[in-house]
Amino acid sequence: MLFNSYSFIFLFLPTTFAGMFWLGKYSQRLAALWLGLLSLIFYAVWDSRFVVVLLSSIAFNYGAGYLIGLRHAVGARMQAKHLLVAAIVANLMLLGYFKYTNFFITAMNTGGLQLKELDIVLPLGISFFTFTQIAFLVDVYRGIAREANFIHYLLFVTYFPHLIAGPVLHHKQMMPQFANPATYRINSGNIAVGLTIFVLGLSKKVLIADSLAEYANPVFDLARDGHAVMFFEAWIGALAYTLQLYFDFSGYTDMAIGLSLMLNVRLPLNFDSPYQATSIIDFWRRWHITLSAFLRDYLYFPLGGNRKGPLRRYVNLLATMLLGGLWHGAGWTFIFWGGLHGIYLMINHGWRELKVRRGWGEGGSFTRLAAGAITFVAILVAWVFFRAETFSGAWSILSGMVGINGISLPPSLEGGLAPVTAVLPRAFVVFEGMLPNISVFSGEVFGGIFFGLALVWLFPNVEQVMRKYKPTWEDLVGKPAPAPMSQGPIARALTWTPTAIFATILGALFFACTVSLTRVSEFLYFQF
Secondary structure, eight states, X not given: OXXXXXXXXXXXXXXXXXHHHHHHTTOHHHHHHHHHHXXXXXXXXXXXXXXXXXXXXXXXXXXXXXXXXXXHHTTOHHHHHHHHHHHHHHHHHHXXXXXXXXXXXXXXXTXXXXXXXXXXXXXXXXXXXXXXXXXXXXXXXXXXXXXXXXXXXXXXHHOHHHHTTOOOOOHHHHHHHHTOGGXXXXXXXXHHHHHHHHHHHHHIIIIIIXXXXXXXXXXXXXXXXXXXXXXXXXXXXXXXXXXXXXXXXXXXXXXXXXXXXXXXXXXXXXXXXXXXXXXXXXXXXXXXXXXXXXXXXXXXXXXXXTTTOHHHHHHHHHHHHHHHHHHHOSSHHHHHHHXXXXXXXXXXXXXXXXXXXXXXXXXXXXXXXXXXXXXXXXXXXXXXXXHOSSHHHHHXXXXXHTXXXXXXXXXXXXXXXXXXXXXXXXXXXXXXXXXXXXXXXXXXXXXXXXXXXXXXXXXXXXXXXXXXXXXXXXXXXXOOOSSOOOOSHHHHHHOOOSOHXXXXXXXXXXXXXXXXXXXXXXXXXXXX
C-alpha cells in the first residue's frame, strides 16, 4: 500500500487511527496489537505471500534476541557472541537470497558458466526490517536493549510508517514510546502537527517528485537504449533525477514522521537538507541519516574506524561505502556509486587533515559557496551511476554533460547560427529535440528545475519549519538537530503556526495532491 493513494488516505489511515485510540481507552496491549496487525495488513496489500517471510524473520530474531540476552545476563558472553554471529549470518542469508542471488548468478555467467536465473521477487522493505533487527540483536549483545513483550517487538519491526523505506530504527528509540500510556490517548496538537507534516511530504512526492520524473525518465531511457545524449538533455536528465530522488525520499520521510506523530510516536530524523551540504562528509550526515549511522556504528567502527591509522581508515571508509552501495541495489552501477562516494570521503578526510597541518582556516562565504557547488556536482555525477541501468548509459549522459555528444538547439536558431554550425563537425549541432513530447527549452522544464533547486538550496526543510513543535525523536530526547534553521526572513515567514492562513494553504495543497493521485507512483526507495 502506498501513502500516496486513495485507499491509504481515506480508508487505511482512518481505520488504523480510530481503532488504536478506541482500544487504547480500554487496553494499551490491545491498542498496540491492533497497530501491529494493521501494519501487517499494510504490508500484505502489496503481496500477501511475503507476510510469512516477515513474520518468520520477526519470530526468529525475537527468539535470538531472547537467547542472546539470557546468555548475556548470566555472564556467558562467548555463548552470546556465538548466538549473535549465527543470527546475523541467518539474517544476511535471507537478505542475500532474495536480493543478491540473481546478481551473483549473472556475475558467474559472465565468467563462462551457464546458470539459470531464479524466479525471485524481492520482498518489499526487506533491507529495512533486516537491518532494524540486526541492530536490535547487536544492542542486546551489548546490554543496551532487551525486549520481553512480543507485541511491542512485532510493532517495533512492522510499524507501518517506517516498514517500507525506513528510517532504520533502534530499540531505545521506539520501545519507551510504545510503553508510554500517553501514546494511546488522542493528542490534538500532535494530530495537527503530524497532519501538516504529512501533507507537506505528500506535496513533495506527488506535485514535485512525480513531475520531475517526467523529465528524468526519458533521458535515462535514451541512454539505456544506446543513444548518445546531447548537452542540454543530459543536464536536464541528471538534474531532474537528482531533484526527483531528493523530493521523493524527503517526501516519504516527512510523510512517515507526520503519520507517526498523529499516532503519538516520534520517528528519528532521517533527512536534513543534504543538498545544502558543503562537503561529502556533511552530505552523509544529512542524507538517509539512520542508514549512515547504522553503517558507521555496525560496520565502519567494527572494522576499526579511524583507530588503526590513516591508511586503515581510508580502507574502512571505502569498504563501508562499497557495501552501502551494494545494500542499495544488486548491480555493478550501485557498487560503483558506493565506491565513488568512498573515494569522495577519502579525499574529503585527506583535505581536512591537510588543512589542519597547514593551519588553514575555513574561509568566508565565497569559500563555502564554492565548497557547496563542488559537493553538489560530485553528488550529481554519482547519482547518474545510481540511476543508469548500465555503465554505458551512465557514460552517455556524463559525456553529454561535458559536451562530447554535441548539442541540440531550438529550430528557431538554425538560420542565425548557420555560419557557426557550418564549421563544426556534422551532427554536432542539431536543431531538434531528442526527447519526444518534451521540449528541454520550454519554460515548464527550466522552471521546474530551477524551482526544485531553489527549494533545496534556499528554503528550510519541513522539520526545521516545525521544530518548535518537536516532531522527531531527537526533539523528544533533547538531542540537538544536525542543522539548525537560519533566522532569515524566509525562515521566519515559513515557521508554521496553527493559523487560518496556513490551514488554507495546506488545504489547497491537499486538494491538489488528491486530484493528482490518479497517477499513483511508487516511492523510489521501495526498490532499494
